[in-house]
Amino acid sequence: MSHERAWIATKKGLFELRLRGMQWTVERISFLGEPVTMVLPPAADDKRMLASLTTGHYGTKVHASDDAGVSWHEVATPAYPTQPEGAPGPEWKLVQLWSLEQAHGAVWAGTLPGGLFRSHDFGRSWQLVESLWQRPERLEWFGGGYPVPGIHSICPHPTRKGEVLLGISCGGAWITRDDGVSWALAATGMKANFMPPELADNPNIQDAHRVVRCAAAPDHLWCQHHGGVWRSTDNAGSWQEVEGVPVSSFGFAVAVHPREPDTAWFVPAEADQRRVPVQGAMVVNRTRDGGRSFETLRRGLPQQHAYDLVYRHGLAVADDGRHLLMGSTTGGLWASTDAGQEWASVSLHLPPIFAVRFG
């Protein structure tokens, strides 16, 4: 995850950015005009990558590159099996590929309407993880941001092959420790205040907007939840709400420092019923002590009449823990080279940004 290259997945194409000196510049645009809703950057020492297009008319299509984004070719798209007649729940039709991660030789794809797919040949074929799809609890999930539920966060354990944690809107968090043979809910401690009181603590209906894992301390997880900020220090065995978040505890994005599990960044928005920066001022909240205190960082960010919303995958931190990128649904892109202390706009005129990733 080099800090010198980044990928911006937007409603009108995939933008490859390079850091030249202190300046991010657009190096290449792929799929200009097409909605690229997710991208999987190359792993270290690899040039293979994937991009998911959510075309307006023809559905989701996955493209692969073997040369780090210079050229692309279409590969297989995850597809749901035939829906049994009368099967309850959302239609077994791919709406969008919402998350892409790779670990231990496999690529994982999280989708709307809530199916998890896996590829062992880098996208040439996909298999639905039936063990999760067939869980009866899935039928209690519901949409968060889309009409159907979806898997937006995939957190493979960096050293334990076969262990993967998922974040689902709205289906809480789920974990497998046996490579997808079995699954367990992993959202105990989260609370959904918008639900009927008797369901507020139900881990299976939590709207975990985004879940991220610290690479060097994988038991440490952060969650930007619909109702605030939560943290786990026991690999999602339990979650604790972080109180006293300044400006607003509502938001979508969270990023965690790759080596310092107590350091995380959040981009607050006013509230679920008004998804804009508080008082029109873009800010980033940073904690460096595990959520006991926060700094609100605003240097270099617009402080008047800014209505940018940073969505789930719109905030990323590089391997060095110092370079950050943040992209908004109204096409603003900002970068920091000092862990968020100062920001500089890369562009304010990009298409709506779905995802930013280093690599």
Place this chain on the structure above:
Amino acid sequence: MPRLFFTPQLARFTATPEVETSALTLRDALEAAFAVNPQLRGYVLDDQGHLRANVVAYVDGRRCQERVLLADPLRADSRVHVLQALSGG
């Protein structure tokens, strides 16, 4: 024989052959096109084999309303056009 035409808009993603077929229904005509270019199937039909929500098919100038069975009958001289429903921005 019935002839099948795809919107040129699709050509930016995949080959869109003009197909002449002896098919008696819309679905069979589509299958004849998918036999020429298998990749075309996922652009026209969804996971369940239904016509995609934002794709429309016309048989001899009449819009096909039924999107699941696609059993619209074809005549020997039918002209089938498959195109995108205009939407978005």
